[in-house]
Amino acid sequence: MPAATAQIHSPADEPVDHRLIEERAASVGHLFRDRVTATPNSDAFMYAKVRESGDEWVTVTWAEVQKTVYAIGAGLVALGVGPEDRVAVASSTRYEWALADLAVMVAGGVTTTIYPTTIDDDVAFILGDSQSKVVFAEDAEQVAKLRRIASTIPGVTKVVTFDPEAATGEDDWVISLDALEALGRTGLERNPALIDERIDALTPDRLATIIYTSGTTGRPKGVRLLHKSWTYEVAATDSTGILRDDDLQYLWLPLAHVFGKLLLTLPLQIGFPTAIDGRIDKIVDNLAVVKPTFMGAAPRIFEKAYNRVQMMMESDGGVKLKLFRWAEGVGREVSELRAEGKDPSGLLATKYSLADKLVLSKVRDRFGGRVRLFISGSAALNQDVGRWFDSMGMLVGEGYGLTESSAATTVNRPSAYRYGTVGWPLPGTELRIAEDGEVLLRGDGVMDGYHNNPEATAEVLDADGWFHTGDIGELDDRGFLRITDRKKDLFKTSNGKYVAPSIIESQFKGLCPYVSQFVVHGADRNFVSALVTLDPDAMTGWAEANGMAGRPYSEVVTSDAARDMVQGYVDQLNAGLNRWETIKKFTILDQDLTVDGGELTPSLKLKRKVVTERYKDDLDAHYAGS
Structure with a gap:
């Protein structure tokens, strides 16, 4: 591996509450329990119940979530799930995914993630390689997939489906989530302290998650993430003040992806509620109903929204288009000022007020009207698209990270951002640029290694604990990281x-x-x-x-x-x-x-x-x- 330069960045001019990192929870289980204790009656999740007359949104409090999660967790214990035993989740993004994952955490197990689109052969490999004992399966389609490969996954002792109708079959290998919850309630009646005892036994260095990367060739690699990786990630994010407890998150990203998993864990630290719905075709409709203040997404979502608005205005033409272009220009001037930490004044402030009233606020209304921050990750965001959203009054903070770094490594802050970069590192993460331009990382967010794959681990983790990302990048004069490409894609x-x-x-x-x-x-x-x-x-x-x-x-x-x-x-x-x-x-x-x-x-x-x-x-x- 190429030697690294001595360039390590930690922004000295960023106000950070380091106590949040130093005094963070011991595990995700502790994090969840602490959140319930702190704000039991606050809203935790919103989810849509699909009705013929239209979706009905249901809100649950942290105390209500705890009651369900503890019961499901106790049900897992009754199924024989012990410390660090693997439990897989094969499902799209939905409320039950969150319940299942939290239940695994409080039972002391390890969540293994599986995309619902994963082919049979890869599902069999993931379940076998991770040695998963129980699988949460979303619906009849996922249950059928597991039945097809049943002979190749003898270690899976039980399948728990979110769809009660998919639990009817010729055997008891498949049970419903309701049945598992009922089993757990019986266990809690016998020992009310069962789950709290499991949480008490958790330590920062215990394995929490195995996420299998969707590689383009060969078998996927299982990334081992410890409890301290997740508690560090959320505490470090919280320390920057990027998100607040009065935010409302809209979460649609795949929870089998590391970015989605991070967004599911952040509310445990900060306390804001999350509206959760993985139906991509419902994003626009849901934003108008939910009215979130914050959403994470892949660049493609922003590109499609930007293109749609541009085409609508071009189609209108005439005075409407001229007014829109004028407002865009005014918004762009203001966004450039804000990037420098300044506010508009004088004539520009007057023009901006008018532009906002006539045009910019109308665009924001298409996204629910309350968005103050988007986070873009997983691929490069076009600068012009990002600047356009900012000119409309919705900042897109582009970030950077990998599965191997527990998602967030660097991110642009509302208080400090530069378009074309992926921001500053999170506090506590060390970042170096190697002699050949490769980005190297070190810190608690970095993985424990690849599961059952020491050779692949040795290729990316050196003796000094530096993770070699495979990305080429550079740091500018203020320490903002710019990723130029994947090393293997150049x-x-x-x-x-x-x-x-x-x-x-x-x-x-x-x-x-x-x-x-x-x-x-x-x-x-x-x-x-x-x-x-x-x-x-x-x-x-x-x-x-x-x-x-x-x-x-x-x-x-x-x-x-x-x-x-x-x-x-x-x-x-x-x-x-x-x-x-x-x-x-x-x-x-x-x-x-x-x-x-x-x-x-x-x-x-x-x-x-x-x-x-x-x-x-x-x-x-x-x-x-x-």
């Missing part, structure tokens, strides 16, 4: 020039409102090319405006008119690139890349190797005869 053309694909891809997404994915390619080739997919929703409106209303998606996106449209945006992109980076050829695919298709991770991150292998013929055609 490629060199046959002309010897290095290209950072993710930067180019992010730039294009900020230019073209119709794009869904833009995949840059060119390793060992004599020029750079790209695969393009277009957003189905955006292209519906485009098709209507271009005389192709009602035609199939594949026909619309592969039309000459669509190609000419994309070419125009590629020309704009190329104008700002170095000559060797410019996109010489591109192919528009006749279908979008999807999670179900295996081309995106559940957190909407591109699986680059999968895509380039799947569309190898299209890419090779770019270079035929060259």
Whole structure:
């Protein structure tokens, strides 16, 4: 491994309450119990019950959550779950996921996460490698998957399903969550102190979670995260004042992903309530109902929202468009001032008040009207998209982290942010830049290692405890970290020039409102090319405006008119690139890349190797005869 420079950053000018980190809870179980003790009657969760007449939102307090969690935890104990025994959760994001995870924590077990889209073979591997004894399964589909692989997972003694109807079967291998809760209540009647005793036995160095990374090749690796990693992450975040106890979080991210798991744990530390619903198609509708102040998301969500508003205004045209562009400009001026820690005054303050009343507040209303902060993570956010949200009065604090660092490593704060960077490290995290530009990390947020994989652990964790992230980055004059690309994604053309694909891809997404994915390619080739997919929703409106209303998606996106449209945006992109980076050829695919298709991770991150292998013929055609 390359030697690291001596550059370690911890911002001296940031006000931090270090006591929160020094006096943090011993475990996630302690954290939960402390939260219930501190604010038993405060709202903890909101979740939607689906009705024919429309969703009904239910609110539960921390005391009510504790009653259910303790019963489920006692049920796990009755099933034989002991200290550090693994319990898997195979489900989309929903309230029951949170209950199951908390129950595992207070029972002293270890949560193993499984995406509901994970294929049978990988589920069998994860359950076997983690030695999971119990599996929480969301519904009949997940139960059926487990039954198909039952012979390969003899260690799984019980499946608990969130859907009572999925528990009916020919045996008692599958039971309902209600049945497990009832079993636990019986156990608590015999020993009311059962769960508190389990929590008391937890220590910071006990294993809390195994999250299997969705690798693009080979078997997924199980990242081992200790209780101290989670308690550090939430205490360090709390110490910065980024989030407050009067916030209301909207949580839709996959809870099997480390970012989602962190957002589920933060309320235990800070105390704000969380509205939880994993239905991506309901995000916009739910924001208007829930009216959150805070939400974490992947860049694709912000890109789609930005593009949708831009297209709506372009469609309106005329005076409306001119007013919108004027308000955008005023908002941009104010956002630039705020980034410097200043407020508008004089004529600018007057213009901003008018712009906010006429335009900016209307845009915020589309997101519920109360958002004060978004956090973007899991992939690079286009700066222009981030600046636009800020100009509308909704700051997007871009952050950076990995599964191996318990999600949050660096993040832009409302009080200190620079677009194009991923912010400052959390207090207590050390950060270095190696001689070859790789970002190195050290601190309590870093994993214990890869489960049952000492060879892979040794490749990334050195003898001094530094985690080698595989990301290339740099620190600016104030210590803000800028990630330039994944070390493994950087490629060199046959002309010897290095290209950072993710930067180019992010730039294009900020230019073209119709794009869904833009995949840059060119390793060992004599020029750079790209695969393009277009957003189905955006292209519906485009098709209507271009005389192709009602035609199939594949026909619309592969039309000459669509190609000419994309070419125009590629020309704009190329104008700002170095000559060797410019996109010489591109192919528009006749279908979008999807999670179900295996081309995106559940957190909407591109699986680059999968895509380039799947569309190898299209890419090779770019270079035929060259």
